[in-house]
Amino acid sequence: MPTPILMPALSPTMEEGTLAKWNVKEGDKVSSGDVIAEIETDKATMEVEAVDEGTVGKIIVEAGTENVKVNAPIAVLLDDGESAGDIDVSALGTGGGGGAGEAAPKTETPKAESKPAEDAAAPESKTASAPAQKSNGRLLASPLAKRIASQEGVDLSAVSGTGPHGRIVKRDVEKVMKEGNGKAAPAAAFKPSPASVDSRLYPEDSYTAVKLDGMRKVIAKRLTQSFNQEVPHFPLNIDVELDTLLAARTRINATSPKDGDDAFKLSVNDFIIKASAMALKKVPAANATYTDEAILLHKHADIGVAVAIDGGLITPIVWKAEEKGLKEISAEVKDMAGRARQKKLKPEEYQGGTFSVSNLGMFGITSFASIVNQPHGAIMSVGAGEQRAVVRDGEIVVRTMMTVTLTCDHRVVDGAVGAEFLGAFKAFIEEPAAMLL
Numbered sequence: 001m002p003t004p005i006l007m008p009a010l011s012p013t014m015e016e017g018t019l020a021k022w023n024v025k026e027g028d029k030v031s032s033g034d035v036i037a038e039i040e041t042d043k044a045t046m047e048v049e050a051v052d053e054g055t056v057g058k059i060i061v062e063a064g065t066e067n068v069k070v071n072a073p074i075a076v077l078l079d080d081g082e083s084a085g086d087i088d089v090s091a092l093g094t095g096g097g098g099g100a101g102e103a104a105p106k107t108e109t110p111k112a113e114s115k116p117a118e119d120a121a122a123p124e125s126k127t128a129s130a131p132a133q134k135s136n137g138r139l140l141a142s143p144l145a146k147r148i149a150s151q152e153g154v155d156l157s158a159v160s161g162t163g164p165h166g167r168i169v170k171r172d173v174e175k176v177m178k179e180g181n182g183k184a185a186p187a188a189a190f191k192p193s194p195a196s197v198d199s200r201l202y203p204e205d206s207y208t209a210v211k212l213d214g215m216r217k218v219i220a221k222r223l224t225q226s227f228n229q230e231v232p233h234f235p236l237n238i239d240v241e242l243d244t245l246l247a248a249r250t251r252i253n254a255t256s257p258k259d260g261d262d263a264f265k266l267s268v269n270d271f272i273i274k275a276s277a278m279a280l281k282k283v284p285a286a287n288a289t290y291t292d293e294a295i296l297l298h299k300h301a302d303i304g305v306a307v308a309i310d311g312g313l314i315t316p317i318v319w320k321a322e323e324k325g326l327k328e329i330s331a332e333v334k335d336m337a338g339r340a341r342q343k344k345l346k347p348e349e350y351q352g353g354t355f356s357v358s359n360l361g362m363f364g365i366t367s368f369a370s371i372v373n374q375p376h377g378a379i380m381s382v383g384a385g386e387q388r389a390v391v392r393d394g395e396i397v398v399r400t401m402m403t404v405t406l407t408c409d410h411r412v413v414d415g416a417v418g419a420e421f422l423g424a425f426k427a428f429i430e431e432p433a434a435m436l437l
Contacts, residue, residue, distance in 0.1 A: 002057055002076045002077065002078055002079075002082060002087050003052060003054065003076065003077045003078075003079070004073040004075075004076055004077075005036070005050075005073070005074055005075040005076065005077055006070075006071045006072065006073055006074065007019070007039070007061075007068045007069060007070050007071060007072045007073075007074050008039065008048055008070070009070045009071070010039060010041055010044070010046050010347050011041070011347030011348070011351055013347075013351060014041055014070055014347070015069065015070055016067050016068055016069050016070060017039050017040055017041045017068060017070070018039070018040040018041075018064070018065065018066045018067075018068065019037060019039060019061050019062075019063060019064070019065050019068050019074060020037075020038045020039060020040045020045060020063065020064070021037060021038040021063050022036070022037050022059060022063045023035055023036055023037060023038070024036045024037075024056050025056065025059070026056050026057065026058060026059055027055065027056065028055070028056045029053075029054070029055050029056075030050045030053060030054065030055075030056060030077070031050065031053045032049075032050055032051055032052060032053055033049055033050065034049065034050045035047045035048065035049055036048055036049065036050050036056075036075075037074070041347070044343045044344065044345050044346070044347065044350075045343050045344070046346075050077075052077060054077040054078050054079050054080075055077070055078045055082075056075060056076075056077060056078075057075075057076045057077065057078035057082070057083075057087055058075065058076045058087050059074075059075045060073050060074055060075055060076065061073075061074040061075070140161060140163075140165060140166060140167040140168065141156055141159075141161070141167065141168035141169075142163065142167065142168065142169050142170065144169075144170050145168045145169050145170050145172065145173050147342055148170060148173045148174070149173050152173070152177055154173055154176055154177060156168060156173075158176070159172050159173060159176050160172060190209045190210065190211040191204075191209060192209050197209075225374075226371050226372055226373075226374050227371050230374070231372050231374065231409050231411070232409070232410040232411060233371070233372050233407050233408060233409055233410060234407070234408055234410055234415070235369040235405050235406065235407050235408075236405065236406045236408065236415070236418045236419060236422060237367070237403060237404070237405050237406075238403070238404055238406075238422045238423075238425075238426055239401050239402070239403050240401070240402050240404065240425075240426045240429045240430055241390075241399050241400065241401055241402075241429075241430050242268070242385045242400040242401065242402050242429070243399055243400050244430060244431060244432065245268070245271055245429055245430070245432050246268070246385075246400060248432045248433070249266055249268065249271065252266055252326070253265055253266055264327050264330055264331065265330070266326050266327070266330050267330065268361075268385065269305075269333070269357075269359050269382070270326050270329050270330040270333065271326065271429065271432060272357060272359065272380075272382055272429070273303050273305060273318055273321055273329050273333070273357060274321065274324075274326055274329055274428075274435055275425050275428035275429050275432075275435065276301070276303055276321070276355060276357055276380060276425060277301035277303055277318075277321035277322040278301075278322055278424070278428050278435050279421050279422075279424035279425040279428060280301040280322070280354070280355055280421070281301055281322045282424045283417065283420045283421045283424050284297055284298075285297070285413070285417045285420075286355075286377065286378060286413055286417050286418065286420070286421040287301055287354050287355060287377070288354075288377045288412045288413065289354065289375045289376065289377055289412065290375075290377065290409060290411040290412040291375075295412050298354040300319070300320045300321075300322065300323075300354070301320070301321050301322045301354060301355060302317050302318070302319050302320065302321065302352065302353040302354045302355070303317065303318045303321045303353065303354075303355055303356070303357055304316070304317050304350070304353040304355065304356040304357070304373065304376065305317075305318060305333055305336075305337075305356075305357055306356060306357065306358035306359070306370075307336075307337045307340045307341070309340055309341045309343070310341070314340045314345065314350050315350055315353065315356055315373060316333070316336035316337065316340055316345055316349050316350050317349060317350060317351075317352060317353040318332055318333065336349060353376060354376060354377075355376055355377070355378060355379070355380070356370070356373045356376050356378075356379035356380070357379070357380050357382065358370045358379060358380070358381050358382065359381075359382040360381070360382070360383065360384075361382055361383050361384035361385060361402070362384070363384075364384055365383055365384060366383040366384050366386065366403055367381075367383045367403045367405060368381050368383065368405065369381055369405045369407050370405075370407050371407065372407055372408070372409050374409075376409075377408065377409045377412040377413045378406055378407060378408045378409065378413050378418065378421070379406075379407050380404055380405070380406050380407075380425075381404065381405040381406075381407065382402065382404050383402060383403040383404065383405075384402070385400050385401065385402040386400065386401065386402075387399070387400055387401075388400075388401045402429075404422070404425070406418050406421065406422055
């Protein structure tokens with residue numbers, strides 16, 4: 001009988017998503033492992049593989065459809081000998097109920113993105129470029145080429161591929177960009193509904209509307225929920241001296257090879273993440289989450305690091321940060337921040353965690369207070385390091401100082417606990433060698 005393809009759950013907490021793109025069309029034959037669609041959540045875009053072979057008999061949910069519920073049928077796969085006339089869409093259910101379950105659906109799973117190294121390794125073609133080839137109705141292009149084309153607005157259908165079997169690779173997209181050809185037509189301007197914008201205040205020709213994407217909607221919903229409804233929060237401030245840390249960082253970075261896999265460059269933020277983790281282990285009451293029935297005291301310090309990306313903010317997590325060295329933390333953060341900006345993080349890399357760090361020091365912000373990122377019990381906001389006149393032993397001296405603000409969920413982190421955590425954090429920052437004990 002026809003097999004429904006269901007909207008996959010890309011994470012344990014995902015309830016709905018956007019079916020961004022179909023890579024197949026009705027009548028196409030697919031095999032297990034073929035990438036058939038792309039699904040967007042609030043934080044990432046994931047490819048979806050077919051887990052069975054067959055023929056795409058019907059596409060139920062069109063590309064671009066938002067708010068598609070997890071487990072809702074999105075397409076139907078036919079076995080040999082079956083036809084589109086055998087499909088009864090009403091019998092497939094709407095997801096999450098008995099209809100889909102009775103049809104014994106198979107859940108699709110996201111496919112990890114392949115490495116972009118293939119572009120660099122592809123040999124230069126000595127023959128004229130062939131038109132871009134298609135497989136199962138989709139263009140053959142490497143993930144890196146797709147990403148560059150998306151960012152630069154290049155229409156891949158107008159690009160000639162020079163990779164194996166006409167595959168479009170990085171150099172093909174860059175060539176088109178250099179020549180000024182292949183630009184996709186600009187998207188039509190979004191027009192918000194009259195109910196959402198008061199035309200008496202903002203005439204239609206006085207603004208450009210940027211449609212809310214899933215990420216911005218979720219950010220607005222969760223932070224409003226955290227700030228106004230559920231989390232009674234309060235800030236605590238403290239100033240820490242950075243001079244000893246900066247000197248240690250300079251000495252450590254000087255030992256790094258200039259190139260190769262062993263090369264590294266530690267940032268102040270790497271020290272902050274490590275010091276936060278060590279302080280949470282020293283003050284375990286601050287490493288906690290509130291629930292309706294219990295306070296969860298976490299065994300590890302899993303630090304979410306706020307990263308600004310197009311359209312919002314994401315917090316990739318350094319798991320068990322207390323067990324990792326500065327070099328490992330630095331490499332993880334750089335890798336995840338890069339993939340976060342490309343919306344290629346896996347859900348398990350940014351969901352969960354026990355504590356957050358948000359650093360706006362690189363933008364010159366000296367002090368600010370973040371909103372608690374549920375389900376964490378606290379978030380630490382880090383300002384810029386700057387030279388200030390301070391009093392030491394009765395004398396005014398110049399020191400490099402940094403202000404941090406700890407925003408606490410008062411249901412789980414009381415003022416005394418927050419102050420104890422900041423005291424431990426300050427001690428680790430002002431004497432980094434203590435983190436080795």
